[in-house]
Amino acid sequence: MAELNTPYRLASKTPDKQQTVVTVRNSTIGGNELFMIAGPCAVESERQLFEIAGAVHAAGVPFLRGGAFKPRTSPYNFQGLEKEGLRLLKQASDTYGLGIITEVMDFSLLDLVYPYTDIIQVGSRNMKNYHFLKELGKTDKPILLKRGMDATVDEWLLAAEYILLGGNDQVILCERGIRTFDQSLRNTLDLGSVALVKELSHLPIVVDPSQGTGKRSVVGAMSKAAVAVGADGLMIEVHNDPDSALSDGPQSLSLDQFRKLMKELAVLSTVTGKRFKSKTLEMIDA
């Protein structure tokens, strides 16, 4: 696809553009490192978050995820701890030396969330909120742009283009499954999109197999598939007590399951393109 014909001039891969490598808190996304994010779907309590954060850190993972403001289909479901959730994330970050990624649901919440997060997550439901994307182009923190569950690959790259055009070139794409007729699993995790994005764009891309499947027992297999297809990283939901989680328990790994997966990924990554950084490998082996 020639540069002049692509609708996403800045996001497209061209001979004269280098692969984008986002660097944040000693981690890189888009280079040789297999980047890892793990944590609960939502921040629920200090005890929950710290127990998970400790295990995430001990498994060698550099970044903690956790929702403080949660987009929920029903207004009667848990909506997140909001500002208290942000505060807890910050504490966990300070305690364990973890980077933080959390979602900003709306432009009006950006100023509130900004100081608490290292990477700003744009959720699937907001990928087509173009006014918001334009404003994110003016920020100076990396943006993790989840794919809309109804977005084509072109629409996704055009959403990235909105941010790039605003002046922020630290965009990380995140495949998290699309909505199809088959609802055997919560979403259809589209790994073909990862292979295609690697061809079309210089932007790094990570995969969320937890949202992408909704089912704990297949998260490990899909994590490996994502690494094998060439993803730059993974974002995985883990919980200290998945069956009691206030949101998305069925798709969260237990801490033990997660540790086991990290070991398996370390082995797999010896024959694929991206490796865990040495600090991660040391902690996995410990």
Next chain:
Amino acid sequence: MAELNTPYRLASKTPDKQQTVVTVRNSTIGGNELFMIAGPCAVESERQLFEIAGAVHAAGVPFLRGGAFKPRTSPYNFQGLEKEGLRLLKQASDTYGLGIITEVMDFSLLDLVYPYTDIIQVGSRNMKNYHFLKELGKTDKPILLKRGMDATVDEWLLAAEYILLGGNDQVILCERGIRTFDQSLRNTLDLGSVALVKELSHLPIVVDPSQGTGKRSVVGAMSKAAVAVGADGLMIEVHNDPDSALSDGPQSLSLDQFRKLMKELAVLSTVTGKRFKSKTLEMIDA
């Protein structure tokens, strides 16, 4: 579906709840009136808007649509006249006595748009922006809530529930097509959802056959189908020069095509549940 089992307590139809009838500027939506909205996809210029508004008024239509802030897939496409567009809508409203409906793309734009519109439109891409929906629950103007192109009927009614729960009970649903594998037409206009919403909910529902098909030549047939299935109204894109429109020209009716459709709908509605109000019928006959 019993009240206690529905996830949308306020939006659901129950024996003790009356059908919601939204009244705005002498029009009703949800009662016996077949409610009509027409106008351009986007406000492009004073001349364009006034020519269309004049024709819309002359055809007996009480409400003018027109986007001032446009959600566009590509940042390189026309993004709307923004504040100038709002000003023009107000002028057209004053000149022709038309009600105004226009989209608010984001909560941060609500205060700006609020004074210019009679009905606040929430676009398909924002139907799952729950933070925004909560804020809309605090406003005192009717909300036209377009269905997300990836939203199930339940998710749509739950989005309405967010607004209702906030205290605003003037919610009008708008079916505008869903995204499916078949892209022969731009979207798949799901009229079954209209029949289903009439069973599940007391909220009024209108249909947008322009977005719902993307193709001018089938808008008339689908408008009639929407009336036959029981919709409370229609929202139709018309343009004085569709082939030069800055957005969505292919789905816009010419002014002549629109006048002809209004006459046909007047005939059809004599045997269906909703009728044009008498003022509309007089103007159609004139």
Next chain:
Amino acid sequence: MAELNTPYRLASKTPDKQQTVVTVRNSTIGGNELFMIAGPCAVESERQLFEIAGAVHAAGVPFLRGGAFKPRTSPYNFQGLEKEGLRLLKQASDTYGLGIITEVMDFSLLDLVYPYTDIIQVGSRNMKNYHFLKELGKTDKPILLKRGMDATVDEWLLAAEYILLGGNDQVILCERGIRTFDQSLRNTLDLGSVALVKELSHLPIVVDPSQGTGKRSVVGAMSKAAVAVGADGLMIEVHNDPDSALSDGPQSLSLDQFRKLMKELAVLSTVTGKRFKSKTLEMIDA
């Protein structure tokens, strides 16, 4: 769409081709007549079929449907009465003067079914069985070609082209809903496809709102929408005891519901393009 560019040369509408009108047993499909087919999903017993056939006849409907060989998702579900079902259809036809339409599931069953049916139905699951379609092109009976639940409009017209190219020009299309992410209803009945087919092709098209929705309570509304959009006819499932039906009871109308719908369609059709034939109207009024 110019003739030379269409992939379906025989199925496409061109200035020099007339609308196809299929004539079978005093009924026409594709002309001015609103053509009706009604009957059970499956033939279950003599008593069931005759009770339904009597009511269908009394409502003025010229054609009886009923499956003798049923394509069922599970091998443990009722598979049809097979040859005995065909024999009962023939008896009911003789008794009530009704035309018969029934499905042929596979080429190997064609010779068996052929003598018992006036119109050969190709089911949704077989629309892409091209070997079978070629063989149907050699038969001399009208073919009702249901749309595949995963077929685009182009693919559907190309399936018709296989039959036309074989020499059988009596092809009737049948929209029966497509499979989408929204499973609030069993299928998404795509009435936009009917409007589009009317533009692209000279072939007649009928609508099956029973399969198309899977829900009795919306079949009436969708029948009216189908007539309003311009369909040439309807195929509707009715049952003498829907709640005990061996297949698809939830989408079958009771005999009373069906009679009521026929009266409503007679009224609606006074302002739409197709009318019931006078014999039908007489029986509805009786």
Next chain:
Amino acid sequence: MAELNTPYRLASKTPDKQQTVVTVRNSTIGGNELFMIAGPCAVESERQLFEIAGAVHAAGVPFLRGGAFKPRTSPYNFQGLEKEGLRLLKQASDTYGLGIITEVMDFSLLDLVYPYTDIIQVGSRNMKNYHFLKELGKTDKPILLKRGMDATVDEWLLAAEYILLGGNDQVILCERGIRTFDQSLRNTLDLGSVALVKELSHLPIVVDPSQGTGKRSVVGAMSKAAVAVGADGLMIEVHNDPDSALSDGPQSLSLDQFRKLMKELAVLSTVTGKRFKSKTLEMIDA
């Protein structure tokens, strides 16, 4: 999922059932071997088939694919060499010692194709032709059952159940992509289904990344992902001159690309569950 509640009693995994391992011509599918099938989409000529078969053999692949009867969306496209194609497959098999897999499009063609093939392929378009599936249950050759492009995992396993119930327990599932709104690639290859099938069923499952993506440049990455997720094998389209192929050239690997992929898979499989058999490894190393 408990045995008694599953709708597919024979296809479901239960504590007392062993994993099905299909053995055919010295190869096993479902055990420790990573099973490989490669070849052209369609048999086009003796020269084409032998050149490809020679390369497939030289790469250590035990089975040759190639369509003799081709299901094509348009009747104007190449429909296959039919009986001559079968004869050529047999010759290639004899010359190179390759097993053969080819599609049977319809029950009426089964007797013709049977003697020429080692594994009978049921195409995506025929997965719901239940009459045909019943008849396949009576044969004594392994069946490769492609997933319908509109089939849920449950429907797919129920289609397998039809064959198993007929008495043929040699069923191999094949994931080949589903049809979704995103048509950036030809299909959406659903690797989540592979992980899910491994949980639900004891049947072996292979992946077709060629049909599954329609795009040569991503076939390699998706092949690796399929192996990482746990598939029992791969079916890959290769062509001696992909740009001149009579069908599906864009998704076919060149012979060089295929050889390179085999080497990469050999490396990857050292850390995943299935390995190439030693003969394959020897030929890859040669």
